[in-house]
Every structure is written in structure tokens, then in C-alpha cells.
Amino acid sequence: MDGYQYNWDVVWQSLPELRQGLIITLQVSIVGMALAVVFGLLCAIGRLSQYGYLRKISIVIIDFSRSIPLFVLLFWVYYGLSLKFSINLTAFQAGAIALGITGGAYMAEVFRGGINAVDFGQREAALAIGLTQAKAFNLVVFPQAIRIIIPQAVNVYVGLLKGATIVSVIGVADMIYVAQYVSLNSFTPFEMYSAVGVAFIALTVSIAGLAYLLEMRLNRGRSRG
Amino acid sequence: MASEQPFFDFAPIWQAKSLLIEGFGIAMFSAIAGIFFAILLGLVVAMMRLSRYRVLRAIAFIYTQLFRGVPLYVLVLWIYFGLVFAVGIDIPRIPSGIIALALLNSGYLSETFRSGILAVDKGQREAGEALGLRPWQVNRFIVLPQAGRIVVPPTGNQFVDAIKDSAILSIIGVPELMKIAQEQANMYYRPFEFYTVAGLLYLVAVILVSKGISRLERRLARFSREKIEASSDADKTVSEVGG
Amino acid sequence: MNPTLLQLKNVGKRFGDHVVLSEINLEIAKGEVVCVIGPSGSGKSTLLRCINFIAPPEEGEVIFEGRSWKRFHSALNFIANRKYEAQLPKLRAEIGMVFQHFNVFPHMSAIENVMLGLTKVRGKNRNEAREIAERSLRQVGLGDKLDQYPEKLSGGQKQRVAIARALALNPKVMLFDEVTSALDPELVTGILDEMRRLASDGMTMVVVTHEMNFAFQVATRIVFMDAGRIVTIGTPDEIRNTTEPRARAFLSSILG
Structure with a gap:
């Protein structure tokens, strides 16, 4: 019990590599988030469409994307799809796609929730003065929905950032990959994983904090029109 | 690549079916056990966050921030590999996984419980106290x-x-569904088939559980019917749905 | 009598199995003030929403200034739907509407609320729109609140913004949907006075209201609705002395 010599120097020594790994994690998660926004917007548009079958298709797509674990999606995309259809995806691309699918399902619900949260009377009033459907949405509904959407989108991003840590499993040289590699050589998994954990907690907590401040700001002076 | 192979080769799946089912069982067991302990921990932490002692509140706050901020992947590695080296406690795979799930989820659940308790009208507590109930009874x-x-x-x-x-x-070798799928996919060289089936099994589990929750939700909603009715205006509701 | 401006022919609306409106026939002449009364849930608000197709009627037609409007929806032909929907703003721009819950746009100041229709529907440039909007807001007594955001306005002031927003587009008819129901009692009179002024200026109005005194004083005709149908129509005097049992019961429960 008392034999273990903590070796925190290893952490300091591998800081440049860890930083490099963190940048890759951020890159994967940001590309994944971009895909998620596009995919989520398409699903949300389908979900809110006036056509019943578009709504049904969107619901099925959202349910699928949301119910399958990110980990399984990652392997399915990287090993399954690429072998089946002979598409050569890099581990980075596969990671971003898997994150995009999972995040897209959440973003679809965020978009839909934000749009639905705008009082229905707002749309009615916009149509009543003769605006087209598109203008009513762009000028009246969306500007109000975006205040609800942005903070929640940041939360989805935090989720993706944490999810992005698993891309090291398929060989993306992210922070965990570095930590695993270093700890195998120096027998310091406790120190390395602690460091990585602390880095992530600091990162996610501060992003979530920013989202909270943003929400407060956006909510300031919000009242029923 | 083998071009005579069917698009979806079901044979290896069928051969590995009992392994897959077993893995599915272990996955469910881990999730259920994890959430069970998470609920217990979450309740304790929620009570601490609502405590009148500042120290308890601070500890509980840090706890929630920690476990809501750490990625599960890192937490699992830290418990299974990290703790062995540093503290010398060797926790087997499955318990390690369950502990990680419990800690992570307890962070979220404590916040859920806290806001649930705060959402109960203050007058309810006052009414209970006015009846002469003790604090724990309230x-x-x-x-x-x-x-x-x-x-x-x-x-x-x-x-x-x-x-x-x-x-x-x-990733720490818990023989749950994903692990089995990985092993079998490599053995038969059929990753597409095995990961598709694994994905579908998770999908079924998630959809069944979600269905169960919404049924429960609807049953519980009957209690708060007045609220729903009070907020609806017959004319408006119709135009909302119809328009 | 003045020529007919607006006519509802056999208008019906249902949601699923629930019939909200059926066999609504109503002709409104230019300059008329038609008040619609009836118990809540009788379809009054939906009737207004059928006139400007915010909730398009499934059956029947609305004839406005000689042009007939009917619901159109194809399950597959997206393009036809779009073409049809692109027509609706033309109808709506000629019909002003004021709502129970004001529905002013919270992310725009009072004057921006009024300018929106002028610039985006009427295609006016900003200076011109500003001028009209300012005049419109002054008319409803908000000349000193032009740049205020709705959150800083009282319910009565919000409703005035909503009225100015509708009037600025110079509509041929105004629809009022229980516009005083969400107001504090002391603010009701002001809004009703605003509507009296409009009526005496000759505006054609369809007013859904629970304010019986207002209805009996201002209306040229009163429509009594129940369960999605028009039960009886008549001048205020005719309605006051009606023998129709449901209308009698409703009036005696309200007027005492």
C-alpha cells in the first residue's frame, strides 16, 4: 500500500504531447459538432414539416441516431462501413462522422425544442400581417428560438467533447492516446489519467459555465410579447 | 475482398448468438446496477447540496462538477488501471465498470433530484410542519x-x-455486448454484420426503456391533470395543432 | 346597404374527429362592425382564423373583395403547395388582426414591430416605413414609446402596439380576437375606446368579445355562436330580444 512512488514529473514531461492530443480532441469534436448542426437542422426541418411521412422518417432517423451508443457507431463507421463499401476513412474522419450522427440527433431535438418554445401566437401574428411562411420564420420565430438553442447547443457540444475521448480506441492520437502510451512506458496510469481527467473537467466545466452565463444574458429581459 | 459473400452475412451472427445474448445481459446488468447505485449516491449528494451546512454544500457541489465534467472513458481507465497502481486496490472489471457508471450518473442525478425537491411548492413543507410533523417526516x-x-x-x-x-x-475488457461484438467481428472478419447487430440490440433496449418511461410518465401525469387543463384554451389548442 | 366586402360560404373546420366549425355562412358589408359572441370553446376564435387563413378551413370558401379563397393541400405536390401558400399573404395583408395575448414581437421595439409589415410586406423603404409607423403609434397614444421594447410596456400598451401594427398596413377589415381578455380591468376601457374610434371612422370590423356592453353599443350586427355553429344573427336589438333558447340562456347568464 505504501510502496507506490507518485511520479508527477511524467505528466509535466509529456505536457507538449498531451497538449497536442488535446488539440486533436478539440478538432475532432468541432468537426463532429459542425456535422451535427447540419444533420440536426435537416432532421428538425423534417420533424416540423407539414408532410406526415417526412415527419415519420425524421423521427425514425433521430431515434436511431440517438439510441445507438457512440462507441458502436464509431466501430460501425470505421470498421463496418469502410470494409463493406471499401471507403477508406481515416480514424479522424470516422470519429467526426460518428460524433456528427450522435450529436445530430440531439441537435435536432434542440432545434425543434427551441422553435416550439416560441409562442405559437408569434407565428400567427407574423402571418396575419402578410409575411410569407419563410419570412415569418426568419424574421420572427427564429430570432426568438436562437436564444433557447444556443445555450443548449453548447451543452450538446460539451457532450460531444467528452464523447470524442473514445476516438483514441481506433487510433486517433488524442490526449487519452498519449496518456495510454506514456503510462504504458512509465507505469504511471494513475498520474496520467488523473491529469487527463482534470484537464477535461476544467475544460467541460468552464464551457458549461460559459453556456450558463450566455443563457443568463440571452434570457435577460425575456418576457411574453 | 470476398465478393461472393452476401451483403449481410447472417451465419456468423447466428453462430455467436448465445455469446451476444450473454453480452447483452451483462450490458443490461451493468447499466441497471450502475444506475441503482447512482440513484443512492445521487440522493445523498442532493441532500448534501440542500443541507444547511456550507461545507457539505461545497463538497456536494464539487462532487457534481467533477463527475459531470469527466468523460466516462477517462473515469473507467482511471478506476481500472490508475487505482491499482496508486492505491493498490485491484477492482475486477465488472465492478470497476459499475462503479464508473454509478459515479458518473450520480453527478447528473444529484442535480435532477435537487431540482425535483426544489420544484415542490414551499407551501407543502410549511403545511407539513404546521401539522406538527418532524422534519424527516415532512x-x-x-x-x-x-x-x-x-x-x-x-x-x-x-x-x-x-x-x-x-x-x-x-475497453477494460468487461465481456458486455460491445466487447463480444468486437471479438466476434475480428474472428469472423465480419465487422459490418456484428456492429450492426450490436447497434440494433442497443436500439431495442433503449426504445423499450424509453417506451416504458413515457408510459410511466403518462400515468403520473394524471395526478397533475388540473395543471394541464388550466393552461389550455379550447379555441387556441385547436388552431395550434391544426394550423 | 354597402356592398359586400367579405363573405363566408359554408365554412367548416375540424381537427381530427373534433368539429370546430360547421356550415358557417356570413356576409359582411363594408363599414360593418360584426361582433361575435358565445360561450368559450364555441369556435369564435377559430372563425376569425379561418377568415385570414391562419387556420385554413377544410370546407367552404371565403370570398374577399370578389376573390374566392379555398384551402388547398396536396400530400405529394410540394410545388403546388408552395405556389398556393405564396398566395395567402396577399389576402392576409389586406386583413388586420389583433390577438388576445397581443403577440407583439419581443425582440423588436414598438416601432420595429409596426415597421416589419411595412418593409417586408408592403415593400416600403425604411424612412417611409418609419414615418407611417410613427404616425400609427401616435394615433394609438404611444408617440413617446416608439423605441421601447415590449418587456417595458404594460399589457394595454402592448395591445396598442399590436393595433398600430395592424392599422399601419391600411387593412380593409380588422379582426379582433378577445383583445381585452388578457388585460387588467383598468386598461380595458382604453382599448375599447380605441376600437370605438375605429368603428366611427368607418372601419369594417369583426370582433370576438365578451364585452357585452361594447357589442350592444357598437355592433351593426351580432353573431351568436355555440358548438361551432352560428345559432343566430341579428342587430343588437334583435339579439337582445331573441327568443332562441341558447342565446337567451347565454345572455341571461352574462347580463344577469
């Missing part, structure tokens, strides 16, 4: 039953997340 018989109703849906969602998250336990 909690036990008045506040918690009402808070319980509020926290059911978010707790259910947390359970769904735990089912999905359990796939990550494969």
Missing part, C-alpha cells in the same frame, strides 16, 4: 413523494444513457 411523507413524480422522466433518460454508455466498458 421529507418522507410530503416532499419526497411529490419530488419523486417530477424526477421520474429525467431519471429514466439517465438510465437510457447508462445503457448506451455501458458499451464503453468494453
Whole structure:
């Protein structure tokens, strides 16, 4: 019990590599988030469409994307799809796609929730003065929905950032990959994983904090029109 | 590549079916056990956050921030590999996984429980106290039953997340569904088939649980019917749905 | 009598199995003030929403200034739907509407609320729109609140913004949907006075209201609705002395 010599120097020594790994994690998660926004917007548009079958298709797509674990999606995309259809995806691309699918399902619900949260009377009033459907949405509904959407989108991003840590499993040289590699050589998994954990907690907590401040700001002076 | 191979080769799946089912069982067990302990821990932490002692509140706050901020992957590695070296406690794979799921989810659940308790009208507590109930009785018989109703849906969602998250336990070798799928996929060289089936099994589990939650939710909603009716205006509701 | 401006022919609306409106026939002449009364849930608000197709009627037609409007929806032909929907703003721009819950746009100041229709529907440039909007807001007594955001306005002031927003487009008819129901009692009179002024200026109005005194004083005709149908129509005097049992019961429960 008392034999273990903590070796925190290893952490300091591998800081440049860890930083490099963190940048890759951020890159994967940001590309994944971009895909998620596009995919989520398409699903949300389908979900809110006036056509019943578009709504049904969107619901099925959202349910699928949301119910399958990110980990399984990652392997399915990287090993399954690429072998089946002979598409050569890099581990980075596969990671971003898997994150995009999972995040897209959440973003679809965020978009839909934000749009639905705008009082229905707002749309009615916009149509009543003769605006087209598109203008009513762009000028009246969306500007109000975006205040609800942005903070929640940041939360989805935090989720993706944490999810992005698993891309090291398929060989993306992210922070965990570095930590695993270093700890195998120096027998310091406790120190390395602690460091990585602390880095992530600091990162996610501060992003979530920013989202909270943003929400407060956006909510300031919000009242029923 | 083998071009005579069918698009979806079902034979290896069928051969590995008992292994897959077993893995599915272990995945479910880990998720259920994880969420069970998460609920217990979450309750304790929620009570601490609502305590009148500042120290307890601070500890509970840090706890929630820690476990809501750490990625499950890192937590699992830290518990299974890190703790052995540093503290010398060797926790087997499955318990390690369950502990990780429990800690992570308890961070989220404590927040859920806290807001559920706070959502109970203050007048309820006052009315209980006015009847002469002791503080624990007020909690036990008045506040918690009402808070319980509020926290059911978010707790259910947390359970769904735990089912999905359990796939990550494969990285420390817990023989759950994803681990089995990986092994079999490599053995038969059929990753597409095995990961598709694994994905579908998770999908079925998640959808069944979600369905169960929404049924429960609807049953509980009957209690708060007045609220729903009070907020609806017959003319408006119709034009909302129809327009 | 003045020529007919607006006519509802056999208008019906249902949601699923629930019939909200059926066999609504109503002709409104230019300059008329038609008040619609009836118990809540009788379809009054939906009737207004059928006139400007915010909730398009499934059956029947609305004839406005000689042009007939009917619901159109194809399950598959997206393009036809779009073409049809692109027509609706033309109808709506000629019909002003004021709502129970004001529905002013919270992310725009009072004057921006009024300018929106002028610039985006009427295609006026900003200076011109500003001028009209300012005049419109002054008319409803908000000359000193031009740049205020709705959150800083009282319910009565919000409703005035909504009225100015509708009037600025110079509509041929105004629809009022229980516009005083969400107001504090002391603010009701002001809004009703605003509507009296409009009526005496000759505006054609369809007013859904629970304010019986207003209805009996201002209306040229009163429509009594129940369960999605028009039960009886008549001048205020005719309605006051009606023998129709449901209308009698409703009036005696309200007027005492």
C-alpha cells in the first residue's frame, strides 16, 4: 500500500504531447459538432414539416441516431462501413462522422425544442400581417428560438467533447492516446489519467459555465410579447 | 475482398448468438446496477447540496462538477488501471465498470433530484410542519413523494444513457455486448454484420426503456391533470395543432 | 346597404374527429362592425382564423373583395403547395388582426414591430416605413414609446402596439380576437375606446368579445355562436330580444 512512488514529473514531461492530443480532441469534436448542426437542422426541418411521412422518417432517423451508443457507431463507421463499401476513412474522419450522427440527433431535438418554445401566437401574428411562411420564420420565430438553442447547443457540444475521448480506441492520437502510451512506458496510469481527467473537467466545466452565463444574458429581459 | 459473400452475412451472427445474448445481459446488468447505485449516491449528494451546512454544500457541489465534467472513458481507465497502481486496490472489471457508471450518473442525478425537491411548492413543507410533523417526516411523507413524480422522466433518460454508455466498458475488457461484438467481428472478419447487430440490440433496449418511461410518465401525469387543463384554451389548442 | 366586402360560404373546420366549425355562412358589408359572441370553446376564435387563413378551413370558401379563397393541400405536390401558400399573404395583408395575448414581437421595439409589415410586406423603404409607423403609434397614444421594447410596456400598451401594427398596413377589415381578455380591468376601457374610434371612422370590423356592453353599443350586427355553429344573427336589438333558447340562456347568464 505504501510502496507506490507518485511520479508527477511524467505528466509535466509529456505536457507538449498531451497538449497536442488535446488539440486533436478539440478538432475532432468541432468537426463532429459542425456535422451535427447540419444533420440536426435537416432532421428538425423534417420533424416540423407539414408532410406526415417526412415527419415519420425524421423521427425514425433521430431515434436511431440517438439510441445507438457512440462507441458502436464509431466501430460501425470505421470498421463496418469502410470494409463493406471499401471507403477508406481515416480514424479522424470516422470519429467526426460518428460524433456528427450522435450529436445530430440531439441537435435536432434542440432545434425543434427551441422553435416550439416560441409562442405559437408569434407565428400567427407574423402571418396575419402578410409575411410569407419563410419570412415569418426568419424574421420572427427564429430570432426568438436562437436564444433557447444556443445555450443548449453548447451543452450538446460539451457532450460531444467528452464523447470524442473514445476516438483514441481506433487510433486517433488524442490526449487519452498519449496518456495510454506514456503510462504504458512509465507505469504511471494513475498520474496520467488523473491529469487527463482534470484537464477535461476544467475544460467541460468552464464551457458549461460559459453556456450558463450566455443563457443568463440571452434570457435577460425575456418576457411574453 | 470476398465478393461472393452476401451483403449481410447472417451465419456468423447466428453462430455467436448465445455469446451476444450473454453480452447483452451483462450490458443490461451493468447499466441497471450502475444506475441503482447512482440513484443512492445521487440522493445523498442532493441532500448534501440542500443541507444547511456550507461545507457539505461545497463538497456536494464539487462532487457534481467533477463527475459531470469527466468523460466516462477517462473515469473507467482511471478506476481500472490508475487505482491499482496508486492505491493498490485491484477492482475486477465488472465492478470497476459499475462503479464508473454509478459515479458518473450520480453527478447528473444529484442535480435532477435537487431540482425535483426544489420544484415542490414551499407551501407543502410549511403545511407539513404546521401539522406538527418532524422534519424527516415532512421529507418522507410530503416532499419526497411529490419530488419523486417530477424526477421520474429525467431519471429514466439517465438510465437510457447508462445503457448506451455501458458499451464503453468494453475497453477494460468487461465481456458486455460491445466487447463480444468486437471479438466476434475480428474472428469472423465480419465487422459490418456484428456492429450492426450490436447497434440494433442497443436500439431495442433503449426504445423499450424509453417506451416504458413515457408510459410511466403518462400515468403520473394524471395526478397533475388540473395543471394541464388550466393552461389550455379550447379555441387556441385547436388552431395550434391544426394550423 | 354597402356592398359586400367579405363573405363566408359554408365554412367548416375540424381537427381530427373534433368539429370546430360547421356550415358557417356570413356576409359582411363594408363599414360593418360584426361582433361575435358565445360561450368559450364555441369556435369564435377559430372563425376569425379561418377568415385570414391562419387556420385554413377544410370546407367552404371565403370570398374577399370578389376573390374566392379555398384551402388547398396536396400530400405529394410540394410545388403546388408552395405556389398556393405564396398566395395567402396577399389576402392576409389586406386583413388586420389583433390577438388576445397581443403577440407583439419581443425582440423588436414598438416601432420595429409596426415597421416589419411595412418593409417586408408592403415593400416600403425604411424612412417611409418609419414615418407611417410613427404616425400609427401616435394615433394609438404611444408617440413617446416608439423605441421601447415590449418587456417595458404594460399589457394595454402592448395591445396598442399590436393595433398600430395592424392599422399601419391600411387593412380593409380588422379582426379582433378577445383583445381585452388578457388585460387588467383598468386598461380595458382604453382599448375599447380605441376600437370605438375605429368603428366611427368607418372601419369594417369583426370582433370576438365578451364585452357585452361594447357589442350592444357598437355592433351593426351580432353573431351568436355555440358548438361551432352560428345559432343566430341579428342587430343588437334583435339579439337582445331573441327568443332562441341558447342565446337567451347565454345572455341571461352574462347580463344577469
